[in-house]
Amino acid sequence: MLENQRHLFDIPADVRYLNCAYMSPLLKSSVQAGHAAVDAKARPWTISQADFFSYSKTARDLFAGLINARVEDIAIVSSVSYGTATAALNVPLGAGEKVLVLAEEFPSNLYSWRVKAKACGAEIKVVERPVDTNWTAAVMAALEDQRVSVVVIPQTHWIDGGQLDLERIAAVRKIHDFALVIDLTQSLGVVGVDVQRIQPDFLICATYKWLLGPYALGFVYVNPRHHAGYPLEHGWVNRPGAENFSRLIDYVDEINLDATRFDMGERSNFQLMPIAIAGLEQIHRWGQLQIERSLRHYTQMLRHELEAIGFSACDEAWRSPHYLGVQHSEGLPEDILQRLANEKIYLSKRGDSLRISPHLYNNEADAQSLLGALKDCLRR
Numbered sequence: 001m002l003e004n005q006r007h008l009f010d011i012p013a014d015v016r017y018l019n020c021a022y023m024s025p026l027l028k029s030s031v032q033a034g035h036a037a038v039d040a041k042a043r044p045w046t047i048s049q050a051d052f053f054s055y056s057k058t059a060r061d062l063f064a065g066l067i068n069a070r071v072e073d074i075a076i077v078s079s080v081s082y083g084t085a086t087a088a089l090n091v092p093l094g095a096g097e098k099v100l101v102l103a104e105e106f107p108s109n110l111y112s113w114r115v116k117a118k119a120c121g122a123e124i125k126v127v128e129r130p131v132d133t134n135w136t137a138a139v140m141a142a143l144e145d146q147r148v149s150v151v152v153i154p155q156t157h158w159i160d161g162g163q164l165d166l167e168r169i170a171a172v173r174k175i176h177d178f179a180l181v182i183d184l185t186q187s188l189g190v191v192g193v194d195v196q197r198i199q200p201d202f203l204i205c206a207t208y209k210w211l212l213g214p215y216a217l218g219f220v221y222v223n224p225r226h227h228a229g230y231p232l233e234h235g236w237v238n239r240p241g242a243e244n245f246s247r248l249i250d251y252v253d254e255i256n257l258d259a260t261r262f263d264m265g266e267r268s269n270f271q272l273m274p275i276a277i278a279g280l281e282q283i284h285r286w287g288q289l290q291i292e293r294s295l296r297h298y299t300q301m302l303r304h305e306l307e308a309i310g311f312s313a314c315d316e317a318w319r320s321p322h323y324l325g326v327q328h329s330e331g332l333p334e335d336i337l338q339r340l341a342n343e344k345i346y347l348s349k350r351g352d353s354l355r356i357s358p359h360l361y362n363n364e365a366d367a368q369s370l371l372g373a374l375k376d377c378l379r380r
């Protein structure tokens with residue numbers, strides 16, 4: 001397990017920030033990289049043509065390393081909704097077929113599929129929240145419906161913190177084939193994934209949560225079987241000859257035959273990319289397994305104390321290691337978040353769940369303050 005890493009962040013001692021699922025704080029090293037990046041834009045003569053390609057290559061490499069992918073399988077996007085729209089544009093869907101999604105899924109994983117289903121005469125099939133909190137079993141049962149041809153799932157449910165076993169679900173394709181689109185925004189950076197074993201069609205991840213990155217930047221793993229697919233945009237940087245700035249007017253109809261084909265416009269993003277790189281580098285230094293172990297230990301300790309005051313969470317066997325979406329048997333006061341914020345304790349509420357999502361900067365004092373404040377909230 002890792003020691004507490006609060007010294008790498010700029011978090012005042014009296015702030016109890018247990019809300020990484022909302023947005024991570026930046027590392028000091030990322031802030032430094034970001035300042036240098038903004039300074040460079042004030043002096044554009046310091047930004048070289050090679051920089052249009054080098055930062056994005058480094059970021060792709062680092063992201064690929066977290067999921068056991070090749071650099072040429074990684075596209076750079078602005079958001080999960082951009083990645084989802086790309087997937088929906090490229091995954092086939094026929095009339096009468098179904099797109100499987102989880103109940104209370106994050107909207108960016110739903111809307112593109114609703115539009116596509118409507119256009120194709122297909123349906124959305126919703127997997128209801130399982131009473132026993134086992135999302136994997138619920139998805140496996142729903143897959144007995146042979147009309148499901150696209151499965152859109154996260155690894156961690158953003159509301160309750162339930163974890164899905166992606167390898168088990170992917171293995172169902174040996175008997176019932178479907179396209180698999182995965183959102184790792186609430187898990188990657190903590191829970192490792194191996195795309196060679198899962199073979200998703202598209203796998204999408206925003207950087208501003210567990211990748212400790214900036215807002216408005218994300219990555220998409222694109223399975224090689226889609227490398228000749230349709231990009232959302234038609235820009236200049238992902239075509240043969242892009243490195244030769246003086247000859248961009250020699251127009252070419254070809255687009256790169258790898259995942260860079262799906263890059264968003266202005267993907268070189270000199271301001272945000274260095275911030276993302278610093279976050280990814282730190283995650284590699286710590287190691288996802290060590291992050292996972294440390295956060296599991298912290299959330300298990302919290303869970304134990306929370307149960308003693310009437311809260312419940314997903315069964316430990318299928319809970320994400322870094323995430324507690326808890327409910328209280330007597331319900332929660334409407335103004336609970338405000339009351340906690342008055343004590344400088346920051347969490348989210350999503351649906352009926354109070355969402356506690358710590359990272360390596362959270363210490364014992366954060367946990368004790370949270371538990372004390374929750375007890376007070378329940379008393380009043």
Ligand SMILES: Cc1ncc(COP(=O)(O)O)c(C=O)c1O
Binds near residue numbers: 186
């Ligand atoms: C599971 C999940 N996916 C995606 C996002 C963000 O989506 P987008 O990048 O489209 O804003 C969030 C934000 O909370 C999320 O929880």
